[in-house]
Amino acid sequence: xxxxxxxxxxxxxxxxxxxxxxxxxxxxxxxxxxxxxxxxxxxxxxxxxxxxxxxxxxxxxxxxxxxxxxxxxxxxxxxxxxxxxxxxxxxxxxxxxxxxxxxxxxxxxxxxxxxxxxxxxxxxxxxxxxxxxxxxxxxxxxxxxxxxxxxxxxxxxxxxxxxxxxxxxxxxxxxxxxxxxxxxxxxxxxxxxxxxxxxxxxxxxxxxxxxxxxxxxxxxxxxxxxxxxxxxxxxxxxxxxxxxxxxxxxxxxxxxxxxxxxxxxxxxxxxxxxxxxxxx
Amino acid sequence: xxxxxxxxxxxxxxxxxxxxxxxxxxxxxxxxxxxxxxxxxxxxxxxxxxxxxxxxxxxxxxxxxxxxxxxxxxxxxxxxxxxxxxxxxxxxxxxxxxxxxxxxxxxxxxxxxxxxxxxxxxxxxxxxxxxxxxxxxxxxxxxxxxxxxxxxxxxxxxxxxxxxxxxxxxxxxxxxxxxxxxxxxxxxxxxxxxxxxxxxxxxxxxxxxxxxxxxxxxxxxxxxxxxxxxxxxxxxxxxxxxxxxxxxxxxxxxxxxxxxxxxxxxxxxxxxxxxx
Numbered sequence: 001x002x003x004x005x006x007x008x009x010x011x012x013x014x015x016x017x018x019x020x021x022x023x024x025x026x027x028x029x030x031x032x033x034x035x036x037x038x039x040x041x042x043x044x045x046x047x048x049x050x051x052x053x054x055x056x057x058x059x060x061x062x063x064x065x066x067x068x069x070x071x072x073x074x075x076x077x078x079x080x081x082x083x084x085x086x087x088x089x090x091x092x093x094x095x096x097x098x099x100x101x102x103x104x105x106x107x108x109x110x111x112x113x114x115x116x117x118x119x120x121x122x123x124x125x126x127x128x129x130x131x132x133x134x135x136x137x138x139x140x141x142x143x144x145x146x147x148x149x150x151x152x153x154x155x156x157x158x159x160x161x162x163x164x165x166x167x168x169x170x171x172x173x174x175x176x177x178x179x180x181x182x183x184x185x186x187x188x189x190x191x192x193x194x195x196x197x198x199x200x201x202x203x204x205x206x207x208x209x210x211x212x213x214x215x216x217x218x219x220x221x222x223x224x225x226x227x228x229x230x231x232x233x234x235x236x237x238x239x240x241x242x243x244x245x246x247x248x249x250x251x252x253x254x255x256x257x258x259x260x261x262x263x264x265x266x267x268x269x270x271x272x273x274x275x276x277x278x279x280x
Numbered sequence: 281x282x283x284x285x286x287x288x289x290x291x292x293x294x295x296x297x298x299x300x301x302x303x304x305x306x307x308x309x310x311x312x313x314x315x316x317x318x319x320x321x322x323x324x325x326x327x328x329x330x331x332x333x334x335x336x337x338x339x340x341x342x343x344x345x346x347x348x349x350x351x352x353x354x355x356x357x358x359x360x361x362x363x364x365x366x367x368x369x370x371x372x373x374x375x376x377x378x379x380x381x382x383x384x385x386x387x388x389x390x391x392x393x394x395x396x397x398x399x400x401x402x403x404x405x406x407x408x409x410x411x412x413x414x415x416x417x418x419x420x421x422x423x424x425x426x427x428x429x430x431x432x433x434x435x436x437x438x439x440x441x442x443x444x445x446x447x448x449x450x451x452x453x454x455x456x457x458x459x460x461x462x463x464x465x466x467x468x469x470x471x472x473x474x475x476x477x478x479x480x481x482x483x484x485x486x487x488x489x490x491x492x493x494x495x496x497x498x499x500x501x502x503x504x505x506x507x508x509x510x511x512x513x514x515x516x517x518x519x520x521x522x523x524x525x526x527x528x529x530x531x532x533x534x535x536x537x538x539x540x541x542x543x544x545x546x547x548x549x550x551x552x553x554x555x556x
Contacts, residue, residue, distance in 0.1 A: 037455040038427035089426050089453065092372060136326075139303070143293060146371045146449070147325025147481075172452040173371065175324045175481045177523030201455060242456040245528045249544060256548045262555040266547070269535040270528050 002026040002049060002084065002164045002195055007063035008219075009048050014059070018044040020219040021063070026164065026195040031186060033210035033227060034199045037240035041219040042199045043089060046168045049197060051080030067164070082113070085162035087154060089169045094153035095141050102144070102152050103128070103137040109160045120159075127155040130185050131178075147173040154182055158189065165189065165196045171205060183209050203231050203244045215241065246270070281315035281443050281473055282365050284336060288345035291331050291499075305331040307499030308345070313477065315443075318470050320486035321479045323496030324523040329479045330371065332496070333446050336477070337366040349444075364393060367442035371449045371479075373426075373433035382408070382424070382432055383417040389440040407439035410465050427453045431461065438465065445469050447478040451485055463489055483527040487511060487542035497522035507542035 003026070009019040019041050026032050026049075036042050047053035054061045055077040065072045067083050088094045099105035107124040128134055131151045136144055141152055150173045157165060167186070171179040179202065187209055190196050200206050206213055206227060213230040215223040217239055223230050230236065232247045243251065246267050253263035291306040306328045313319055321329045334340040335347045338359040347354040354362060367389075370376045379385035383404065390403045408414045411431035416424065421432055430453060437445065450462045459482075466476050466489055480486050486493055487507040495503035495510060495518065502518055503510050511519075511530040519526060526542070533541030538550040 038453075038458055039425040043425070090372060090374065092374070145326045145330060151325065169453060173325070173449060173481070175523050176483070176525045178325050179481075201453065237456075240455050240457045242459075249529070249532075249547070252544055252548045253551065256552050258548060258551045259555055262551050266532045266536060266551060270532045 001028055001066075001068055002197075003064075003066040003069075004045075004049060005064040005066065007048055007061065007065065009044060009053055009062075010060045011044075011053075012058040012060075018219050019048060022048075022216075022219070022221055023063075024214060024221065024224075026197055028163075028195050029190050029193050030212070031190045031196045031198060031210045033206035033213035033231075034197060034216060035201075035203065035206065035213060035231070035236065035241045036216035040216045040239075042216055043168050044219070045216060046086060046166045046197070046199060049164075050084050050086035050166045051075070051077060052086065055080065083162075084164040084166060085109075085157050085160045086166040087157050087168060087170050089172065091146070091149040091153040091173070094156070095149060096156075097142075099141055101137065102133060102139050102141050105141045105152055106133075106137075106155045106159050109156050113160065123159040123161060127158040130158055130188075131155045131181050147175060147178060150174055151178055151181070154185070158185055163194055165194055167196065167198045169199055169201065171200065171202060179205060201242065203242050207231050207244045215239070281475070282350035283315055283348075284311075284313040284444065284475070285348040285351075286311040286332075286335070286345070287348065289332070289335060289342050289347065290344035291328075291335065291340060292343040293331075304499055306335075309499070309501055311494065311501065311504075313475060316470070316473045316475055317492060318466065318476045318490045319478075319492045319494060320490040321477065321494045321496060322481065322483070322486060322524060327496040327522060328499040329496055330448055331499075333368065333448060333477060333479060336362075336444065336446055337368045338362040339368065360392075363389075363440065363442070365442055366444040366446060367437035367440050368446040369434050369437045369448060369450065371452070373429040376433045376436070377421045377429060380420060381417065382413055382419050382421055385421055385432060386436045386439045389436055393440060403439045403441055407435040410438055410468065411435045411461055427455065427458050430454065431458065434462070434465065438469075442474070444475040444477070447476070449479050449481065451480060451482050459485065483511075483525065484529075484544070487527045487530070488545075495519065495522060495524065508540040511542040512540040 004022055004024045007022045008017045010017040034042050096108045099108050106127055107120055110120045110123050133151050171182050183205055186196055210227040213227045214221050215236055231244050237243050250263055286309050289306050289309040292302040292304050294302040323329050338354050386404045386407055390400050411434055451459045469476050493510040494501055511526040513534040529544045529547035530542045533547050541547040541550050
């Protein structure tokens with residue numbers, strides 16, 4: 001369990017804090033979504049929750065970050081990293097830069113955990129299969145496409161088998177199939193007891209996998225609750241966060257005078273998508 | 281306004297020692313893009329989309345085949361010459377941004393094209409306003425968040441006022457308003473008669489904003505048509521073969537036998553008609 005208690009954070013040299021009095025609880029086995037417009041503080045929240053801010057980034061943090069009830073203030077970054085893994089928004093930033101093949105890249109994290117060679121290989125293989133990147137294993141991680149780099153970066157995170165995982169827009173560059181592989185992997189990891197915080201612009205994805213969602217604006221948590229309730233909240237749309245598809249279609253239908261019954265009938269047909277085989 | 285012609289385009293990445301033969305990222309593409317077209321390229325990660333568009337401004341040279349810009353073989357002109365007609369915005373803005381201020385970043389392109397004085401100022405102001413960064417001229421690009429750095433990269437190419445605008449995943453990392461800005465930029469460029477080519481994984485975005493969609497799989501084009509054609513039920517198995525899904529509106533429309541309704545607006549219209 002990862003808890004933030006009244007956390008405020010100001011980047012070094014910044015005039016104002018980017019995070020203001022944020023409290024949240026990320027329970028074991030829970031997927032918590034975070035939404036908000038650009039520069040609302042979502043990425044900063046990820047950096048604070050992972051311990052990188054302020055340990056690596058400098059700046060000023062007030063409030064407490066607790067893991068399983070224990071304050072982490074005295075822990076060094078390498079100690080935090082064994083408890084919390086973070087996936088950055090830009091996969092190019094995530095890659096180690098030292099691996100010459102995708103296989104080595106995925107294995108890089110667990111190799112540095114001091115676990116047995118057999119366990120490193122087992123986790124590497126499982127992560128490669130989970131994200132369907134087997135065909136890339138002998139490629140140079142710097143010379144694959146942006147979306148492929150994102151899958152490789154996430155495979156590297158899965159191979160760490162983290163108890164807490166922070167993901168900052170993990171599917172931004174992914175095609176729909178890659179997006180589904182990542183969301184399935186998140187659900188499996190949570191089912192195995194890990195706690196996962198996901199920042200995403202893809203609200204339909206969050207609606208599908210999150211137990212709870214919180215909205216951030218100007219560094220503060222403005223809404224928090226069950227995924228459907230928060231994502232469907234009209235104030236969120238006014239803040240510049242996209243509506244889930246079902247919410248949007250209901251709104252457009254009602255604006256165009258289409259009966260509620262016709263819209264609900266249509267949405268009922270939308271729950272299964274063709275590539276899951278229903279129209280094959 | 282130039283016409284773009286790809287003739288038998290092949291691009292093979294050689295990876296030193298990793299594997300023999302290299303990776304055939306683009307594997308024989310014939311594509312004609314007329315002046316003023318709005319064309320979206322979709323396809324699974326690694327299907328060759330970014331590799332293909334990097335030939336349009338000469339960043340990559342074909343392994344085989346040709347790229348003709350207005351009838352001229354792109355291999356026979358310099359990247360600097362091509363940059364006058366084809367502007368390319370990268371997927372990752374941090375591969376593009378290098379200047380110490382937003383203003384310097386956006387000025388760089390038009391300056392290199394020889395623009396000075398009022399012409400330079402006006403190109404820069406228009407581009408910054410288009411992406412909503414007009415009040416950040418003195419800001420260091422790295423003090424902007426990732427989504428605004430991406431809009432800055434877009435502005436720096438807009439300021440070159442090229443006849444062809446190529447956008448590699450312009451909406452990733454953008455919130456709803458950022459996506460609206462990108463849409464508006466494309467609308468404006470289209471209204472000015474410029475050609476817009478965009479790569480995207482956002483099916484709703486491509487269905488709503490582009491008249492023509494090209495679908496790539498393993499370095500080849502497997503579908504080429506209007507959103508109505510590309511997202512109709514007949515195409516679903518082909519889309520699925522490159523790990524794509526039609527937009528939600530298209531799925532609903534086909535299941536209700538309302539025809540091909542790739543956009544929310546077309547679905548809602550069809551629903552209104554059928555329930556009236």
